[in-house]
Amino acid sequence: MAAGIVPAAASAHPVRSCADLVRTFDVPDARTQVTSATVVVGTPEFCDVRGTIEPHIGFQLKLPLRGYQGRYLQYGCGGFCGFIGDPAFPQGCGPAFGDAAVAATDDGHQAPPENPFDTTWAAHDQKARDDYFYRAPHVLSKVSKAVIKAFYGRAPARSYFSGCSNGGREGLLLAQRYPHDFDGIVAAAPAAYYTALIGYQAWIARNSIPNDKLFVLHGAVMSACDGLDGLVDGQIEDPRLCHFDPGTLAGSLTADEIARVRRLYAGPSDGGARLYPGGQPYGSEISWTFWLNPSPEFGRGIAGELADNGLKNLVYPIGQPGSSLESFPFTVREFRRLVPETVKANALSLDLREFRRSGGKLILWHGAGDQGIPFEGTLDYWQRLTGGRAQDWARLFVVPSMWHCAGGDTLTEFDPFSALVSWVEGGKSPEKVIASGRDQAGNIVRTRPVFPYPLRARYVGSGSVDDAANFVAAPGFGFSDRIRWAGEDLYHRPGPVAP
Structure with a gap:
């Protein structure tokens, strides 16, 4: 350098x-x-x-x-x-x-x-x-x-x-x-996690629910979980604090829709083996309207387009039969079929x-x-x-x-x-970076300090919750971040290095 x-x-x-x-x-x-x-x-x-x-x-x-x-x-x-x-x-x-x-x-x-x-x-x-x-x-x-x-x-x-x-x-x-x-x-x-990510997109695309139900779901999640971080401010500090049960929306969502939502939050798995280290975060439901669901701008939805195009032409070794959004099986065996090609794209060393x-x-x-x-x-x-x-x-x-x-x-x-x-x-190492929020007119309506993880921002107790000046660094929530999943061997396979 x-x-x-x-x-x-x-x-x-x-x-x-x-x-x-x-x-x-x-x-x-x-x-x-x-x-x-x-x-x-x-x-x-x-x-x-x-x-x-x-x-x-x-x-x-x-x-x-x-x-x-x-x-x-x-x-x-x-x-x-x-x-x-x-x-x-x-x-x-x-x-x-x-x-x-x-x-x-x-x-x-x-x-x-x-x-x-x-x-x-x-x-x-x-x-x-x-x-x-x-x-x-x-x-x-x-x-x-x-x-x-x-x-x-x-x-x-x-x-x-x-x-x-x-x-x-x-x-x-x-x-x-x-x-x-x-x-x-x-x-x-x-x-x-490229090996697992295209399959993850297929998982969430195949478990989508209608847009009008997403707004109902989001309102219920925020009502149940907004204050769990100690401050009711329209945002969830860490979605892992939330344990909202979609079953409480029986009557507003069908039994099939409730099952789909549960699968979205949990992420894909096969017989208890997780096929991706994560799932849809509580509080993100409004964004599913364009990521999971069809739209004029993104066709089948971003997840569906990424999954179908990736599975058909990109993630299996050339010469081997591919898959598609509709046919991809969520199994450890199929996950391993993707490894020889996608390990080249992973950034997990x-x-x-x-x-x-x-x-x-x-x-x-x-x-x-x-x-x-x-x-x-x-x-x-x-x-x-x-x-x-x-x-x-x-x-x-x-x-x-x-x-x-x-x-x-x-x-x-x-x-x-x-x-x-x-x-x-x-x-000068960064001790905080200010995030901002804009309204639809482009005006900044909230600023909030973001501290190096695992630290989080804590409200001092007075002043506007929309002003970064009223927050200080505090210890995180103490979650265990390491996840057991089907691709743990991939961290030690950085793939070939080009000249």
């Missing part, structure tokens, strides 16, 4: 024109063709670089023309990728809006606009799978640094990665397999010693109300990795009530990136 940060008074200026970047970059194991490089006028003004890393990894890299401070920020991509998310310039980490070069990739394939869940590219192409599973984020970091050096005359002084969901999986994977790529990593709601020795800093965070990737899995990984305690190189933050990556009943936004920069460049 690069040593030293470019001082604010000595920001780098381009040493060649933007158009000069349109050429081939012979980066080892990542030969790259920059196909366009154009100046975009705005705030900030930047060189917009587009290109392809062999064989088919598309990327976008934005290079500020003024104010660049030697930082590089790479974003992860969500779902099955297949598109390049416009990389935003970070705010709040330095003296200027455009002080960092930023980049993103499609992970090696292009999804049709009408189907963002498409996986047909993976049906018979192992290289395309491997680019998505682990290679693309790594080679983009190598290529971006080469282009940055060509443009500014020096490589970035500090490199960062930030991603959520599949992007969070990529962040963890980079720390585990490519520990010298980034100085600081934010891995949010990581899809680290517990050996991060090289990342730590290199001075790397890791921030994990997860919403406690995550309807897409249960937060319990991240707690389980954290317990196995660190013993459940904050480290001098790693922190975990659990955001009460937040859904998958963003949104929720009360808290809707959480961004620890500026805290990560302060940690990497100033040595």
Whole structure:
């Protein structure tokens, strides 16, 4: 990792024109063709670089023309990728809006606009799978640094990665397999348990209940559990405090719907063996309306689309018969069929010693109300990795009530990136990060401190419960975070490492 940060008074200026970047970059194991490089006028003004890393990894890299401070920020991509998310310039980490070069990739394939869940590219192409599973984020970091050096005359002084969901999986994977790529990593709601996650999506999609019943269920859950954390504030601090019995809604829900809800909270299992380390969190029920249920925007629902497309084309070894949303059997035997291929995508290695020795800093965070990737899995990984305690190189933050990556009943936004920069460049470990909640008009209506897990925020007893200033750190609730489940051997199988 690069040593030293470019001082604010000595920001780098381009040493060649933007158009000069349109050429081939012979980066080892990542030969790259920059196909366009154009100046975009705005705030900030930047060189917009587009290109392809062999064989088919598309990327976008934005290079500020003024104010660049030697930082590089790479974003992860969500779902099955297949598109390049416009990389935003970070705010709040330095003296200027455009002080960092930023980049993103499609992970090696292009999804049709009408189907963002498409996986047909993976049906018979192992290289395309491997680019998505682990290679693309790594080679983009190598290529971006080469282009940055060509443009500014020096490589970035500090490199960062930030991603959520599949992007969070990529962040963890980079720390585990490519520990010298980034100085600081934010891995949010990581899809680290890839072997089990597609099956989990099938489980929740096949146990959905109608939207109108979800609002009834959510109201009953909140009435029973909101105050269990010591404060009635419209959010459940930790869903594991809640033991609401859906059977109390007999008359409002059918017997079949009650059974489905119980299965959703429990998570998939086979004869007592858990097939995923977690289940749907109490308090997340409103988010099931679009994650579990059909909608105009997400077809069969996000869970159903992820499950069906993943099972048909991606998670079984090429040449073996796949499955589908409708036919997938929830058995340990079927779980083991997925391991040979999906172990390549898992981000479950517990050996991060090289990342730590290199001075790397890791921030994990997860919403406690995550309807897409249960937060319990991240707690389980954290317990196995660190013993459940904050480290001098790693922190975990659990955001009460937040859904998958963003949104929720009360808290809707959480961004620890500026805290990560302060940690990497100033040595100041993050002791709290402020989460916020916005109303439908975009106004911030709640702020709340989030402390490193297992600490939690405790109300001081006076002042608004919507003001972060009225909360202090307190011990957590003392839950056991380690989960017994069918994939415990996967923590010791990090998979192959690409060049």
